Amino acid sequence: MSDQRPTVLTCAQPTGQLTLGNYLGAIKNWVALLDDYTCYFGIVDQHAITVKGIPAELRRNTLECIAQYIACGLDPEKAHLFVQSHIVGHTELAWVLGCMTPIGDLQRMTQFKEKASKLGFEIGSGDDLRIKNEGARPGATLNSGLLYYPVLMAADILLYNAHLVPTGEDQRQHLELTRDLAQRFNATYSETFNVPEPHMGKVGARIMSLQEPTKKMSKSDENLNATLFLLDEPAVLKKKIMSAVTDSGTEVVAREDKPGISNLLSMYTASTGESLDQAENQFTGKQYGEFKAAVADAVIAALEPVQAKYKALVSDKGYLQSVIKTGNEAAQKTAYKTLAKVYRKVGFMERPR
Numbered sequence: 001m002s003d004q005r006p007t008v009l010t011c012a013q014p015t016g017q018l019t020l021g022n023y024l025g026a027i028k029n030w031v032a033l034l035d036d037y038t039c040y041f042g043i044v045d046q047h048a049i050t051v052k053g054i055p056a057e058l059r060r061n062t063l064e065c066i067a068q069y070i071a072c073g074l075d076p077e078k079a080h081l082f083v084q085s086h087i088v089g090h091t092e093l094a095w096v097l098g099c100m101t102p103i104g105d106l107q108r109m110t111q112f113k114e115k116a117s118k119l120g121f122e123i124g125s126g127d128d129l130r131i132k133n134e135g136a137r138p139g140a141t142l143n144s145g146l147l148y149y150p151v152l153m154a155a156d157i158l159l160y161n162a163h164l165v166p167t168g169e170d171q172r173q174h175l176e177l178t179r180d181l182a183q184r185f186n187a188t189y190s191e192t193f194n195v196p197e198p199h200m201g202k203v204g205a206r207i208m209s210l211q212e213p214t215k216k217m218s219k220s221d222e223n224l225n226a227t228l229f230l231l232d233e234p235a236v237l238k239k240k241i242m243s244a245v246t247d248s249g250t251e252v253v254a255r256e257d258k259p260g261i262s263n264l265l266s267m268y269t270a271s272t273g274e275s276l277d278q279a280e281n282q283f284t285g286k287q288y289g290e291f292k293a294a295v296a297d298a299v300i301a302a303l304e305p306v307q308a309k310y311k312a313l314v315s316d317k318g319y320l321q322s323v324i325k326t327g328n329e330a331a332q333k334t335a336y337k338t339l340a341k342v343y344r345k346v347g348f349m350e351r352p353r
């Protein structure tokens, strides 16, 4: 892998199985970059603990997530697949960047507000950023990791001096903060970081919930019919898609007043590679039922090779461990280099040898 190529970095949280949104909105686009970039793909377990979970599940999900990455086409011969907590540098750089981040910038982040609101906390807006807890669930706490999350994410990206960060639309605001922090650091301490560019696919960058198509499809949705998982059996995928919420009217077209049909069309086009025009023409005059069945077939066909590869991989723990070990080694080498540079620039004394 040549070091002359520009760098791509992106990550996913191991908070459960990957979803169709993760696949179509993110991972599928990462595969296209493998040959032209030096690629780092992380499993961000340190981000995952911002939400309460079960330790044994996190451990298992981390290994299974690596298997899902490879099954999706992220060839470990071409990309460095690493586990965030195994690398020295992510939390260290996050601390340095946190010391340059106004708290208000973090309180204004949409995802922070959404996560807080799920727990019943309300964050003020404008200049009034007080955290109101009147509606909080009994015993609920708003941990500071949730607030600090985007700084850790910025560190993930800047630690590898990434040029390009492919993600779904939901990460756009976090990437803006990362760009701001890179620029602020460069302006304060001299040129150090590339200012990374976001890279969002034209199709699939925002796959929505099947039950509430104005909300993104998410791993943690309480409604089990809202989310398609990468490893759902074909019959389950079909059942969920056939029961997806649609819109009034009968036309199969992507339009703002048709969020349900638009979402199904996104899934269809991202799964088949057809253009939106082609898809809309193909379903002119067809009933919603027939359209949904075609979406289900397309998604099932797109996931079939991924599922087959995953099944073959997941029991081979030795192989998965070896992929992580190799990926970690490359990631750590780069991480140490960046961290040493940053520490020198901010004025930390060199370690006596």
Ligand code: TYM
Binding pocket: 009, 010, 011, 012, 013, 014, 021, 022, 023, 024, 025, 026, 027, 044, 047, 152, 153, 156, 157, 165, 166, 167, 168, 169, 170, 171, 204, 205, 206, 207, 208, 216, 217, 218
């Ligand atoms: P995460 O784990 O929620 O999602 C992983 C990737 O999947 C994309 N994605 C979607 N795309 C389209 N439609 C959806 N419904 C959908 N749901 C998820 C996400 O945009 C993401 O690209 N904060 C990040 C993880 C992260 C990261 C990073 C990403 C940590 N450090 C550094 C990039 C660079 C997250 O929670 O992604």
